[in-house]
Amino acid sequence: MTNDTIAAIASPEGSGALGVVRVSGPDVLAVARSLLSWREAPEPARARLARVRDEDELLDEAVAVYFKAPRSYTGEDVLELSCHGSSCVLRRVLEAAIRAGARLARPGEFTRRAFMNGRIDLAQAEGVLALVSSRTDRARRLAMAALAGGLSRRVRHLKEMTLDLLALGEALIDHPDEPIAPLSRDEAQGRLDALSEEMGSLLEGLRRGRLLREGARIAIGGRPNAGKSCLFNALLGTERAIVCDEPGTTRDAIEETADIEGLSCVLTDTAGLRSQARDRAELSGIARGKEALRAADLVLFVIDASAPPSAEDESSREDIETAAKTSVLPALRVLNKSDLGTHEAWSQGGGIAVSAKTGAGLGALRAAIRSAFSLDPMGESEPAMAASLRQAEDLRSALKEAEAARRLCRESDAGIDERALAHLREVFERLGSMLGEGSPEEILDAVFSRFCVGK
Ligand SMILES: Nc1nc2c(ncn2[C@@H]2O[C@H](COP(=O)(O)OP(=O)(O)O)[C@@H](O)[C@H]2O)c(=O)[nH]1
Ligand SMILES: [Mg+2]
The missing domain is CATH 3.40.50.300 (P-loop containing nucleotide triphosphate hydrolases)
Structure with missing residues (x-):
């Protein structure tokens, strides 16, 4: 669970003008007190110059920023130290943070905590990964759109469309005598068409995104x-x-x-x-x-x-x-x-x-x-969108399920029957999985292990 405090060097290996050590978790203030020359509690989100020490030894002069939970990248208390960018300095600062009670973060653990604390969804987390690893300006733009929540918004909209259909269908089956406005077969068909179409065009956007990137x-x-x-x-x-x-x-x-x-x-x-x-x-x-x-x-x-x-x-x-x-x-x-x-x-x-x-x-x-x-017919209207392979696969199988529901609806005159509903529930699951909802631990492990340490 996320009740321990993690620390990592968040900047790349090697030397540079600046290097960042990041600490996140409930003991951040204790770590800060032990490492920094601060006497009083720091004001959140304010940069301050601070001497960094390891017991009696002065390690560096750094710019320190404290972010108070929940208003931080991870949603927990966070301390970021911009040190001089020597790997030697950074390693000593990290060691001091660990001596003060933090433990070494695993790859992607900061972003994973941001996800766990509901700061971002999985689609955005994968956007973070794509942004960090972007090599071209095009790739950067696509990743930034995912990070800003473009993909998430589209997927949430699809989920709402599915949920509406589910709610109407289930109500009809469970309470056939209730005076709820019945969903006519034509209307159900129309909504299922719109759902499949919208999914198909999002899939096309993901494909275009991949063509551009790869x-x-x-x-x-x-x-x-x-x-x-x-x-x-x-x-x-x-x-x-x-x-x-x-x-x-x-x-x-x-x-x-x-x-x-x-x-x-x-x-x-x-x-x-x-x-x-x-x-x-x-x-x-x-x-x-x-x-x-x-x-x-x-x-x-x-x-x-x-x-x-x-x-x-x-x-x-x-x-x-x-x-x-x-x-x-x-x-x-x-x-x-x-x-x-x-x-x-x-x-x-x-x-x-x-x-x-x-x-x-x-x-x-x-x-x-x-x-x-x-000459792709939908090509011009559908903007390219970055997504991971996992997300594209989720969307593809959601589309397959939606198509199955659509076929069943076309064949029956009852509109949405129990079998069509089962497919729609599957659509809902797959879309949720794109955003990391209810994702089993292994999926999260697979996603976050691709990150570097410190992100
Ligand atoms: N005349 C002619 N021979 C060709 C042409 N393309 C390939 N070949 C010959 O066909 C043979 C098989 O070619 P290769 O590219 O190895 O075929 P692969 O097995 O399909 O990879 C070789 O002897 C080539 O020189 C062509 O356009 N015209
Ligand atoms: Mg050959």
Whole structure:
């Protein structure tokens, strides 16, 4: 529990002009009395110059700020000491704080206490983490929006919509004779539509946020010898993957970052999806390839269009279609080896003709990739939003549950029945989990352990 007092160096390792030691908990004033030259109780939220000592030894002159609970970052009493930024000074000050009754904080423990004390929700806590680790101005802006509660507000709104539906539905089932305004089937359907739609567009915002932060994930799939590695190299402009006319050369998924007309991408070359793999290395390469296809935002389905369709093309197509079910964009067909001519069987079904060997058609392919990502119908209206993977997964499963409720409602004429309500309760849970409500200890541990000590 949070009844002990924690301390940590809150600034990065190494020396700098200033370094911060942070203490939080019920014994902060006792720690302050033991460490600082203060005689009377400090005024909250006021910076004061103070000598820091460890028993009789003077350690540093620092600027000290005391925050009185609950008006502090953690919601507890907090002391922040801006010391001279030598790691030697900071370590001694920290040791002195520990001798005075504090214990060393675990990673993220200050933010965890802020969460436990209701100062922030989990979405905001993850915003703190994203802000601390932001490397670009874009990432910083996204994280700041999450920290400021943008995501939390959206999720809370969704929760309210769900709760309304739950309340109305449960009232109808539990008290069928009460004179509450009954929710007609049409109205229930309308509300469920709005809920799913709103969730879908938030999910789209999260996806855009991830694209901005991490780049678009593009996987290259297709049967062995279709020219995947050759195309991978051509798109990167380097000879990164081995190209070989013997099938099954590429045994592992290779990943590289690339810039495709200003879109930053992570490109993956997969091992050919062939059915008669010869050994375990190739099999595990194929498994990794399937994983890459599933995780991709866009799959390029490469075909050797100079040859007639084969059974291997067909089984690759099935694998890619299965994978594409989880990605947002449909797979893009790439008719490779156009320099050798195109077999008539491929003329149906569309696709972009290229030659990875000569470079013909690559410009058109790049343009098609670029527009696949920007022609996204909801793309323009939905602002990008930062969220963790955990939150995106929660939202995705909430959406699935809402869709299930919507289907049930459409099929029954009673409006929202008991089965639909069960799905809606699940929606409510998942949304709450995005904000850290009722989160089991392990989830909180996983979230906060990614923080640095002192945050
Ligand atoms: N003529 C021609 N050959 C190609 C083209 N793309 C790849 N190849 C050849 O096809 C063979 C297989 O290519 P590779 O990229 O290793 O195929 P992967 O197994 O799908 O990765 C190699 O001999 C390549 O040189 C192309 O556009 N035109
Ligand atoms: Mg290959």
